[in-house]
Amino acid sequence: MQLRKATAAAAMLAVTAGVALPLASPAGAQTVRPPAGVWQVDGYGEVFTIDAGRLQEYEVTGLSCVKGIGAKRAGGQGGTARYADGKGFVFTVRSTDRPGRAALHIDGSPGDRALRRIDALPADCLKSAPTGPVAAFDVFWQTFEENYPFFAAKGVDWHAVRERFRPRVDARTTDAELLAVFKEMVSPLNDAHVSLSAGATGSIKMTRPGTVMPGPDLDEKVVAHIEKRDLKGGKLRQFANGRVSYAELPGRQGYLRVTGFGGYGTSREFAADSAILDEAMDAILASSGTAGLRGLIIDVRVHGGGSDQLGLQLAGRFTDRPYFAYAKRNRNDPADPTRFTRPQPQYVQPADGPRYTGPIAVLTGGSTVSAGESFTQAMMERPGRTVRIGEHTQGVFSDVMVRKLPCVSKLKASCDWKLRLPNEEFLNRDGATFDGSGIPPHLREPVFTDEEFAKNRDSAFDRAVALLGRRGGR
DSSP states (O other), X not given: OEEOSSOGGXXXXXXXXXXXXXXXXXXXXXXXXXXXXXXXXXXXTEEEEEOSSEEEEEEXXXXXXXXXXXEEEEEOOTTEEEEEOSSSEEEEEEOOSSTTXXXXXXXXXXXXXXXXXXXXXXXXXXXXXXXXXXXXXHHHHHHHHHHOOOHHHHTOOHHHHHHHHGGGOOTTOOHHHHHHHHHHHHGGGOOTTOEEEOGGGOEEOOOSTTOOOOOHHHHHHHHHHIIIIIXXXXXXXXXXXXXXXXXXXXXXXXXXXXXXXXXXXXXXXXXXXXXXXXXXXXXXXHHHTGGXXXXXXXXXSSBOOBOHHHHHHHHGXXXXXXXXXXXXEEXXXXXXXXXXXOOEEXXXXXXXXXXXOSXXXXXXXXXXXXXXXXXXXXXXXXXXXXXXXXXXXXXXOSOEEEXXXXXXXXXXXXXXXXXXXXOEEXXXXXXXXXTTTOOOOSEEOOOSOHHHHHTTOOHHHHHHHHHHHTTTTO
C-alpha cells in the first residue's frame, strides 16, 4: 500500500479509483455504477480487485505478487463507492467516462492516479510466493528497479549493485546477514524515504548526511529551547495533539509551529485530522487578530511529515486567491526509469475560515521532512511577502510505498519484513524537483546545532523577528 510519507502521524489514507460503467435502464437512460473487476494502477506496482462488497489490493512486481490491504464497502452512491479497512484506510472508487479506464485519488494525498481494467489477476497472485533469502533479495532489488525514480540523480548504478551483492546471498544466508546486505545496497541513496523494518533482526533508516530526522527527543529539546529563549519563559498554546502550537510575540508578530500533518486526534482517518486542523487555525487566527499582525513566523524546522493535503489546507489560511503549489508525477514504466505519468498540478485554495495574508517568514532545516517540505514548496508560490530562513530541507517529497518481502527464513518474524521507498516527484513551476538537495532558504542561518544550543541562540528565529519587524518584512 502507498502510505503517506515518513511519519507515524500519517497512518491514514484513502484511495479513490473508478470507471464509468453505463448500463441502459428500461427508460433508455444511462445508469453509472462503481467499477468492478480487476484494475491495474499506472505505476505504484498495485492491482486492485473490486466488487460490490470488498476491495482488495495486491502488491506486484515483474516476479512477485503479495496480497495487501483489504477493505469492506462503507458507502458511496452513483459511480462512487467507499471502502474502509477499519484501521484508518478509506478507499473510494469513482467512475469516469472512459471505458476500461479510471481515476484513483488518495484522501490525504493530492492528485489522482490512473487505473486501467485488466482481464485477470497476474499469474503470480494465484500461486504461493517463493520464500527464502534469495527470493527476498530478488523482490527487494526488483521493487527498487521498477519504482525508484532517483538512481541517476544520486549516481547509483542499480544493476551494478545487483551484480555485486546477489552472489553474497544463498539459501544459508541468515536474517542478520541479509539485512546487512540490504543496508549496504541502499546506503548510498541517502534517502530518508527509504527504510526497512525487519522485526527483531533490526531496521534500516537513513537521512541526508549532516541532518537529523525528527523525533520525540529532538522535539522536546527544541520546545524547551524555544519557550525559554525565544518566548522569554512563555508557553506555546497547544493544538492538534501538540502538533500545532502558537504564541504571540512582541511587536504584533505571531509564531506558528507545526511538527506534523496528521495524528491530531484518536481517529486515524484524514477527515478527522482535517477538521481538527481547521478548528485549531480558526482559534489561532481569530484570537491573534489577523488584521493587526505585522508578521507571522511559521516554524517547520522539526516536521515529521504526514498528509500533503493537510499542508495545502494550512497554506490556504495564508492567501486570498487560489494559486499553483506544485505538480505531482510518478514513475510509470518498470523497464524505463525516465518515463513518468503526466504531471498533475495542485493548487492552494483560500480557506473559508479566518486567513492571514500579510508578511510571512517560513523557518526550515534538515529536519523539515516530507509533507513539511511539500508545504514549504506550496508556500514558495504564495502571493505576497514570503521568505524562507534557515537551512535546506531534508529533500524527500514522495508518498512512501510499503512493500512486504517474502519470508526470509522459517522464523515467524522473518515473514514481516516491510520495505518503504518513494516513486513520485513533486515539480515546481519550471518542472524541477528539490529531491535530494531539499528546498534552499532565502536567508541561511544555523538551525538547532550544538553551538546554537550551547550559546543559547536561535539565529533563524531572530532573523525572522528582525526582518518582519522592519516595516512588515520589506
